[in-house]
Amino acid sequence: VKTAALDVSGLPEVGFGHRSLLWWGTICLMAIEGTAFALVVMSYIYLKGRVAHWPPGFAPPGLFWGTTNLIILLASSVPNQLAKKASERFDVRGVQLWMVVCLIFALAFNIVRAFEFTTLNVRWDSNAYGSIVWTILGMHTVHVITDFADSLVLTILFFTGPIDEHRFVDISENAMYWYFVVLAWIPIYAVIYLAPRIF
Amino acid sequence: VSEGLTGVPLLTDQDERLTSDFLEGEERKLRDTWKYAEGFFGWCAETDHKRIGRRFVITAFVWFAMAGVLAALMRIQLSRPENTFLGPDLYNQIFTTHGTTMMFLFAVPVWLGLAIYIVPLQVGARSICFPRLVAYAYWMFLFGGIFLYTNFFLNTGPDVGWFSYPPLAGAEYGIGKRPDVWAQLITFSEVSSLATATAIVCTVLKLRTPGMSLNRIPLFVWSMLVVSAMIIFAMPAVMVSSTCLILDRLVSTHFFNQAEGGDPLLWQHLFWFFGHPEVYIIFLPALGALSEIISTFTGRPVVGYVSMILSLIATAFIGFGVWVHHMFATGLPQLGQSFFTAASIMIVAPTSVQIFNWIATVWTARRLRLTTPMLYALSFFFIFIIGGLTGVMLAAVPLDRQVHDTFFVVAHFHYVLIGGSVFPLLGTVTFWYPKLTGRLMSEGLGKLAYWLLFVGFNLTFFPMHLLGLAGMPRRVYTYPASMGWGGLNMLASLGAAVMALSLLIYLVNVVVSLRSGALAGNNPWGVATLDGATASPPPAYNFVPSPTVGSREPLWHSEISPPPVVGLSAAKREVLVTRVLDAEPDHRYEMPGPSIWPLVSAIATSVMFVWSIFNPWGVVWGSIPITAALVLWFWPKRGVPPARLAADAAAGHLTPREMVS
Numbered sequence: 001v002k003t004a005a006l007d008v009s010g011l012p013e014v015g016f017g018h019r020s021l022l023w024w025g026t027i028c029l030m031a032i033e034g035t036a037f038a039l040v041v042m043s044y045i046y047l048k049g050r051v052a053h054w055p056p057g058f059a060p061p062g063l064f065w066g067t068t069n070l071i072i073l074l075a076s077s078v079p080n081q082l083a084k085k086a087s088e089r090f091d092v093r094g095v096q097l098w099m100v101v102c103l104i105f106a107l108a109f110n111i112v113r114a115f116e117f118t119t120l121n122v123r124w125d126s127n128a129y130g131s132i133v134w135t136i137l138g139m140h141t142v143h144v145i146t147d148f149a150d151s152l153v154l155t156i157l158f159f160t161g162p163i164d165e166h167r168f169v170d171i172s173e174n175a176m177y178w179y180f181v182v183l184a185w186i187p188i189y190a191v192i193y194l195a196p197r198i199f
Numbered sequence: 200v201s202e203g204l205t206g207v208p209l210l211t212d213q214d215e216r217l218t219s220d221f222l223e224g225e226e227r228k229l230r231d232t233w234k235y236a237e238g239f240f241g242w243c244a245e246t247d248h249k250r251i252g253r254r255f256v257i258t259a260f261v262w263f264a265m266a267g268v269l270a271a272l273m274r275i276q277l278s279r280p281e282n283t284f285l286g287p288d289l290y291n292q293i294f295t296t297h298g299t300t301m302m303f304l305f306a307v308p309v310w311l312g313l314a315i316y317i318v319p320l321q322v323g324a325r326s327i328c329f330p331r332l333v334a335y336a337y338w339m340f341l342f343g344g345i346f347l348y349t350n351f352f353l354n355t356g357p358d359v360g361w362f363s364y365p366p367l368a369g370a371e372y373g374i375g376k377r378p379d380v381w382a383q384l385i386t387f388s389e390v391s392s393l394a395t396a397t398a399i400v401c402t403v404l405k406l407r408t409p410g411m412s413l414n415r416i417p418l419f420v421w422s423m424l425v426v427s428a429m430i431i432f433a434m435p436a437v438m439v440s441s442t443c444l445i446l447d448r449l450v451s452t453h454f455f456n457q458a459e460g461g462d463p464l465l466w467q468h469l470f471w472f473f474g475h476p477e478v479y480i481i482f483l484p485a486l487g488a489l490s491e492i493i494s495t496f497t498g499r500p501v502v503g504y505v506s507m508i509l510s511l512i513a514t515a516f517i518g519f520g521v522w523v524h525h526m527f528a529t530g531l532p533q534l535g536q537s538f539f540t541a542a543s544i545m546i547v548a549p550t551s552v553q554i555f556n557w558i559a560t561v562w563t564a565r566r567l568r569l570t571t572p573m574l575y576a577l578s579f580f581f582i583f584i585i586g587g588l589t590g591v592m593l594a595a596v597p598l599d600r601q602v603h604d605t606f607f608v609v610a611h612f613h614y615v616l617i618g619g620s621v622f623p624l625l626g627t628v629t630f631w632y633p634k635l636t637g638r639l640m641s642e643g644l645g646k647l648a649y650w651l652l653f654v655g656f657n658l659t660f661f662p663m664h665l666l667g668l669a670g671m672p673r674r675v676y677t678y679p680a681s682m683g684w685g686g687l688n689m690l691a692s693l694g695a696a697v698m699a700l701s702l703l704i705y706l707v708n709v710v711v712s713l714r715s716g717a718l719a720g721n722n723p724w725g726v727a728t729l730d731g732a733t734a735s736p737p738p739a740y741n742f743v744p745s746p747t748v749g750s751r752e753p754l755w756h757s758e759i760s761p762p763p764v765v766g767l768s769a770a771k772r773e774v775l776v777t778r779v780l781d782a783e784p785d786h787r788y789e790m791p792g793p794s795i796w797p798l799v800s801a802i803a804t805s806v807m808f809v810w811s812i813f814n815p816w817g818v819v820w821g822s823i824p825i826t827a828a829l830v831l832w833f834w835p836k837r838g839v840p841p842a843r844l845a846a847d848a849a850a851g852h853l854t855p856r857e858m859v860s
Contacts, residue, residue, distance in 0.1 A: 005214035006409060006747060008775055008784050009766030010206040015786040021328050021405055028397040028431055036435040043465060050462050092845040124452050128460035131452035153830050162838030
């Protein structure tokens with residue numbers, strides 16, 4: 001008769017970072033989305049190789065709004081990191097404060113994004129260059145809107161409840177996903193705004 | 200992070216939680232905690248991995264039967280020259296729907312479904328990771344299939360081949376909504392596969408029972424981990440390309456329009472960047488299952504465990520570097536062709552390592568048992584190797600150019616896919632049927648179906664090699680009598696009838712054995728893995744107490760009996776989360792139970808997908824109900840008001856540890 005046992009009742013009921021299931025799920029999601037971004041960028045480069053002049057027949061996209069958004073996104077890392085740290089301390093007030101600041105940044109980003117679309121200097125149906133530029137920017141916009149909606153719901157939840165320890169993990173993983181959206185924007189910015197000027 | 204988040208598992212001795220009295224009480228509580236949802240509403244809200252996995256498998260076999268009927272119709276049409284049984288337009292829809300179903304609605308989801316069922320059992324977990332996401336994946340898969348076949352019966356089935364090349368599928372030539380139906384079916388099935396792959400990756404990495412370090416994971420689980428990773432990196436390519444195709448057709452973008460700077464070859468690159476890994480996504484699960492079957496019926500571990508895993512991983516990596524061999528006929532630069540020929544031939548190496556390991560395993564069998572699953576496994580060697588050899592031929596550019604778009608290619612990929620995936624699948628279903636149903640399938644009917652399938656398959660597809668070499672193109676609805684192809688085509692059609700008969704017998708066996716099969720018990724075949732350590736079918740909570748492992752073949756080594764897990768709550772759906780590399784216990788985690796919201800979300804997503812075929816604003820308006828459904832899905836039921844947590848924390852009498860419990 002076996003009598004030795006592995007007693008796990010002393011283990012905690014929550015873990016942050018790579019200890020948590022949600023972190024791994026988010027990593028998978030980032031891998032999926034990252035692959036999709038890489039493929040549209042490859043398609044951009046492929047289409048560029050099909051024509052003699054790039055961008056074909058149109059002025060490059062205006063730099064002002066895109067660069068503004070690059071700055072907004074990079075700056076949003078600060079409240080994002082503070083919200084993440086607050087969640088890992090189970091600090092309700094800190095989470096509330098920094099999530100609201102994050103939301104303001106995300107909202108500003110989305111508004112500026114609307115202006116970005118107006119200064120691309122090409123329509124999606126003008127030619128293949130226009131199609132790929134609109135698609136890349138559109139894909140990134142979907143991510144920013146999605147994460148804005150995510151953050152909004154989590155923030156409301158942190159004011160209304162009910163919350164328990166798992167919701168702090170949600171905040172932490174939401175912050176990690178926001179980093180993905182920020183980091184993805186750097187190469188995408190370079191492709192949309194710098195590539196037409198360099199080549 | 201803080202001391203409240205760490206704890207250590209204790210090794211106890213003389214633990215009274217292992218006495219039979221205590222375990223009986225524990226089982227009663229667990230049965231209540233993990234009980235299946237009841238009634239129609241409960242059926243819709245079910246999230247148990249065994250129920251969902253079973254549904255996945257059954258649904259996939261329904262689509263398999265539909266596509267099989269389509270194949271039979273094609274064989275009737277081609278059985279003699281200048282036949283008028285089917286017209287060209289219907290024939291186009293039939294071969295496209297057949298291929299699309301087999302690739303997207305059968306071959307991938309059926310293995311994922313088996314994995315949803317078996318993987319948590321083999322890693323000793325009480326649940327799959329993200330059970331509600333898996334339920335959502337099932338509904339998306341179901342609705343995708345219904346969407347395709349509804350269109351097929353409305354005469355708007357896709358008709359431009361399963362890889363839907365523009366310009367034929369593009370805005371200019373693609374008729375009506377047919378190519379859009381194809382493109383959106385892809386979105387349905389890829390959302391489903393990506394969600395399932397994520398759940399499988401997280402289950403394998405984080406829910407393995409203590410002791411199951413990476414080098415003790417069963418080979419089927421390893422293969423599903425590798426396949427899931429491939430899905431994550433391959434399927435975005437077809438989602439991107441099919442989205443671009445819909446955009447071209449709906450809002451006049453020009454991705455594939457040569458006249459406006461686009462390029463139809465961009466489609467082929469994106470599609471085959473997915474499409475070749477897809478072959479391995481279909482084939483690697485079969486390799487994992489074959490290892491389990493061969494090991495069980497030879498009574499010994501598979502030779503070369505580490506080399507088996509490294510081969511799986513190598514195949515996955517090389518599989519991403521060979522897509523251009525589908526495009527040799529498009530006039531690519533010669534250097535590119537040579538590179539991809541070399542890569543395609545290189546992939547033979549890891550596959551051969553596995554085949555030699557299996558041969559060595561059978562050769563040195565402790566006790567060889569030629570059961571039905573083992574017959575299917577052994578026929579893999581014969582059929583798949585023929586398919587593999589014609590694959591090596593096709594990897595050579597001159598030969599590929601000669602037989603491109605002929606029946607030689609049709610013969611090749613049916614040998615690879617049926618030999619490499621369907622034969623192992625039918626063996627695997629026979630192998631795991633007792634685990635799913637509690638009864639064994641009849642060996643007599645099983646062997647009869649097997650031999651008929653083996654003969655019928657070779658009769659159907661071997662002649663196609665010769666037809667292809669004789670120049671018969673694929674995807675033509677008929678051919679003139681003067682070509683002299685009638686005899687071999689008739690032979691192939693007769694073979695198809697034998698295959699149909701065999702699959703019918705297989706089905707009868709499945710149905711009849713549900714009632715009259717011999718009772719299986721926990722481990723009828725004597726498997727080495729943890730799925731044999733629980734009842735057949737397993738209880739909703741899978742294990743009590745949860746076993747741990749001390750070797751790769753835990754059920755064959757009774758002399759190593761590691762202590763089982765105690766201390767998981769029976770009052771809630773608690774699972775043990777472990778660490779990635781060595782599966783040390785890390786924390787306890789409460790899994791969510793049944794929920795109606797995955798179904799509601801899947802319905803909302805389906806509405807948006809279908810709407811967006813007709814109107815681009817469908818994406819915008821259709822997203823609103825999806826968002827609402829997802830918020831309701833996520834919105835927690837348990838917890839306390841934030842103000843109370845904040846006040847308690849400010850008063851300083853609450854550590855995270857206390858808040859956590």
